Amino acid sequence: MISLLESQNADGGWPYQQGGPSWTEPTAYALLALMTQEPASPPVGRGLAWLRALQRPDGGWPPQRAIRQSAWMTAVAALLGPVALGAARYRAAIAWIVRQSGADTNLPSRLRQLLLGAAEDDPGWPWFPDTSAWVTPTALSMLALRQAETRTDSQKIKSRLEAGTSYLLRHACREGGWNHGAARTFDIDAPAYPETTGVALLALSGRQSPEIAAACRWAREALPVCQSSEAESWLRLGLSAHGQLAEGVPAPPRPPRNVQNAALAMLASAALAGRSALLPEQKHA
Amino acid sequence: MPEELATTQRAIRRRDFLAAAAGASLAACARSHARRETKVSILRQTGYTQTLYGELRRALAEHRLQVRGKRVLLKPNLVEFDPLTPINTHPLVVAAALDAFREMGAQVAIAEGPGHRRNTLDMAEAAGYFATIPQFEKLFTDLNLAEVAEVRLERPHSRLKSVYLARPALACDLLVSMPKMKTHHWAGATLSMKNLFGTVSGGVYGWPKNILHWAGISECVADLYHTLPRHFAIVDGIVGMEGNGPIQGTPRAANVVVAGRDLAAVDAVCCQIMSIDPRKIDYLRLAIGDVPALVESVRQIGEALAAVRAKFRLLPAWQGIRLA
Numbered sequence: 001m002i003s004l005l006e007s008q009n010a011d012g013g014w015p016y017q018q019g020g021p022s023w024t025e026p027t028a029y030a031l032l033a034l035m036t037q038e039p040a041s042p043p044v045g046r047g048l049a050w051l052r053a054l055q056r057p058d059g060g061w062p063p064q065r066a067i068r069q070s071a072w073m074t075a076v077a078a079l080l081g082p083v084a085l086g087a088a089r090y091r092a093a094i095a096w097i098v099r100q101s102g103a104d105t106n107l108p109s110r111l112r113q114l115l116l117g118a119a120e121d122d123p124g125w126p127w128f129p130d131t132s133a134w135v136t137p138t139a140l141s142m143l144a145l146r147q148a149e150t151r152t153d154s155q156k157i158k159s160r161l162e163a164g165t166s167y168l169l170r171h172a173c174r175e176g177g178w179n180h181g182a183a184r185t186f187d188i189d190a191p192a193y194p195e196t197t198g199v200a201l202l203a204l205s206g207r208q209s210p211e212i213a214a215a216c217r218w219a220r221e222a223l224p225v226c227q228s229s230e231a232e233s234w235l236r237l238g239l240s241a242h243g244q245l246a247e248g249v250p251a252p253p254r255p256p257r258n259v260q261n262a263a264l265a266m267l268a269s270a271a272l273a274g275r276s277a278l279l280p281e282q283k284h285a
Numbered sequence: 286m287p288e289e290l291a292t293t294q295r296a297i298r299r300r301d302f303l304a305a306a307a308g309a310s311l312a313a314c315a316r317s318h319a320r321r322e323t324k325v326s327i328l329r330q331t332g333y334t335q336t337l338y339g340e341l342r343r344a345l346a347e348h349r350l351q352v353r354g355k356r357v358l359l360k361p362n363l364v365e366f367d368p369l370t371p372i373n374t375h376p377l378v379v380a381a382a383l384d385a386f387r388e389m390g391a392q393v394a395i396a397e398g399p400g401h402r403r404n405t406l407d408m409a410e411a412a413g414y415f416a417t418i419p420q421f422e423k424l425f426t427d428l429n430l431a432e433v434a435e436v437r438l439e440r441p442h443s444r445l446k447s448v449y450l451a452r453p454a455l456a457c458d459l460l461v462s463m464p465k466m467k468t469h470h471w472a473g474a475t476l477s478m479k480n481l482f483g484t485v486s487g488g489v490y491g492w493p494k495n496i497l498h499w500a501g502i503s504e505c506v507a508d509l510y511h512t513l514p515r516h517f518a519i520v521d522g523i524v525g526m527e528g529n530g531p532i533q534g535t536p537r538a539a540n541v542v543v544a545g546r547d548l549a550a551v552d553a554v555c556c557q558i559m560s561i562d563p564r565k566i567d568y569l570r571l572a573i574g575d576v577p578a579l580v581e582s583v584r585q586i587g588e589a590l591a592a593v594r595a596k597f598r599l600l601p602a603w604q605g606i607r608l609a
Binding site for chain 2: 016017020021023025063064066067071072126127128130131132134136137179180185186188190193195227228229230231254257258261
């Protein structure tokens with residue numbers, strides 16, 4: 001079992017793989033996980049200091065220190081909230097997320113973008129700016145905005161959340177659930193993935209639709225045969241958010257193989273114990 | 286992460302990248318003017334059996350690679366969890382390459398940065414790598430999560446001016462691209478050159494690495510080919526994929542392993558084995574310019590091409606690349 005405390009780097013951040021350099025994404029997940037247990041511990045303080053120092057002037061976070069571009073991990077950092085990040089930093093992060101949207105690479109979408117300056121009616125979020133929207137960054141951005149929505153009455157946030165919901169529902173796989181975001185290629189249906197299904201279900205908690213019901217069915221079947229710790233954690237988080245996680249399923253989780261997966265496993269366990277760091281209604285103090 | 290790679294990463298400096306980029310640029314110039322003869326081996330191999338170890342060792346010996354004491358990085362193609370479909374490079378091919386390069390005195394590591402699924406080690410386990418390759422986890426680096434370096438692209442074909450690549454792929458002395466022989470619904474065929482997408486950092490660009498699609502898939506393949514010049518290719522075509530590859534296609538046994546120093550030459554030969562016209566593969570044309578001259582320059586070793594040709598099924602949209 002990877003220990004989050006032991007894998008923290010001397011600079012305060014966390015690596016993806018123990019011994020590697022600090023990256024934003026595993027640092028934010030490690031902090032979210034540790035804060036479900038001891039929000040005021042010294043490792044959390046050092047981690048938050050590292051993270052705050054890395055925020056870019058545009059309000060977003062880069063993947064790591066050496067990279068001069070904000071990207072999707074801003075949503076994970078924003079989930080830490082205004083108390084941990086500081087109110088001004090948090091506002092800047094939410095504003096950055098609201099400004100991002102994805103577009104399709106296909107010719108009709110590009111023409112539409114060229115002629116009308118708009119890509120899709122309901123754009124999701126990209127991993128990296130100026131590229132297409134995909135399921136995971138859309139779901140993570142929605143989670144961050146859902147928390148922000150409880151703190152501010154912003155029409156822009158509401159509108160982006162509606163657009164994100166619409167994006168996810170439109171990109172569901174025919175068999176139920178979600179893959180990375182390409183449900184059909186050349187008229188052939190593509191299969192769903194457990195990790196993307198889990199994070200999308202989490203982002204859509206509190207909503208009901210045929211796509212969500214199908215995704216829950218798919219996720220319940222996928223969980224007992226899941227082959228990765230990351231996927232297992234997201235499925236547990238997603239299913240429990242919809243009250244669909246059967247007791248006793250599955251058997252002991254698979255061992256996390258990197259720092260981020262260890263943090264996700266902790267977050268899933270905390271959510272099942274009623275301490276979700278990712279949903280606004282259960283947010284820890 | 287393997288110790289030798291970690292050490293190299295610490296030692297790598299900006300001027301090393303500039304030198305590598307300059308070298309790649311010169312190599313590109315040289316390639317566009319006169320082509321020297323380049324050897325490509327075709328091994329006939331029916332099934333994933335232990336005979337592959339000896340066959341691959343003998344084939345690599347023909348290429349007289351000077352790798353004693355050098356850092357060799359094997360880069361297979363890992364795409365999905367399912368071990369029953371021909372979607373991933375078969376672990377036995379990687380195990381045989383590991384064995385062969387070690388026997389030549391190289392320090393060998395394995396690395397990959399998948400394009401869609403994040404949990405690479407779990408995927409490698411499901412694909413049979415842990416069961417086939419002793420101490421796989423110690424040998425393996427996830428290129429998506431490894432340290433990165435920004436590499437400026439010299440005279441790029443794509444819209445990218447620079448790209449963040451995984452340092453282990455830049456720091457090794459020989460990058461061995463080990464793809465599965467597959468058709469590809471956006472590029473026609475995915476072989477050793479397209480396999481270089483796995484060196485682009487998912488930790489920076491996400492899953493998929495969609496920036497490469499926006500900048501042009503074929504153009505990016507050509508750019509990466511010139512940016513990572515110290516390479517070798519071993520293509521797993523024992524059972525490849527036809528139709529709607531690289532993920533949803535169907536198995537197609539070609540019963541070959543194809544290997545050589547020049548990824549473009551190896552890919553051109555693989556295309557012909559698949560009954561695809563290499564002149565109609567955009568990334569080959571962009572990277573090389575004169576594809577017929579490339580094909581002319583190939584000195585084939587092992588099986589004759591005509592003896593192993595297989596008609597890989599193509600999607601309707603790709604019928605135009607069929608070899609006449």
